[in-house]
Amino acid sequence: MNTVKDTNLIKIPKVHDERGSLAVIERDVIPFSIKRVYYLYDVPSDSYRGGHAHNEQESVIIALSGSFEVIVDDGTSRKRMLLNKPNQGLYIPTHIWREIDNFSSGAVCLVLASTTYDETEYVRDYNTFCHLKGEM
């Protein structure tokens, strides 16, 4: 059963020179093949996103611009992490509740996911999530 200890920060390889920075994700930089790419932008700084878990989908969350905080929760433990570096990705396995808040002005949140959209594998109610975790 995944716990918040199974979420971890992945260092994304980057090359920096006088033209700027180039970060690359391919092959085994992240632990899954990318089936879905989505991103949040034009986010009001008092906005709150997330509030769900996945039964099937793994994901990596990256602050491509600005910063925000990600809360991960396994039903027992809860951890809050600041993401503010484009070459750092937060890996979230299945069965972990996540929320995102405290967006900086101009923040861009990129998410790479292991599956395409399927509403049936979302858990959108926190009490249901805790109940499911209790049964695992």
Added chain:
Amino acid sequence: MNTVKDTNLIKIPKVHDERGSLAVIERDVIPFSIKRVYYLYDVPSDSYRGGHAHNEQESVIIALSGSFEVIVDDGTSRKRMLLNKPNQGLYIPTHIWREIDNFSSGAVCLVLASTTYDETEYVRDYNTFCHLKGEM
């Protein structure tokens, strides 16, 4: 043989509400499976990137933050395009020379690519590129 007319702007589906905008790329939004994701950031505004073509790789370029211009060239025609919208992706097929310049402050350039890195499929010299196009 691909020409600049085969590069085109793809509208990326987005959902906008009071929490901000969410854009999603999956399934057939772009015409290939994603094998490589890379992004440019911390780019000096007078920087210049690109200057190559691919024999195998197709890509989609997106301005996730700020703006920049992409020059596409098929050896005969040349076209310059401003990218400045996160829900707009520029599709570039194989055998098209591309350059990127005129970056705004804080610009983030996301590229989704159809193959992993393989130096042998790059064409990095413009004269060689034009010669190859002439033979096609």
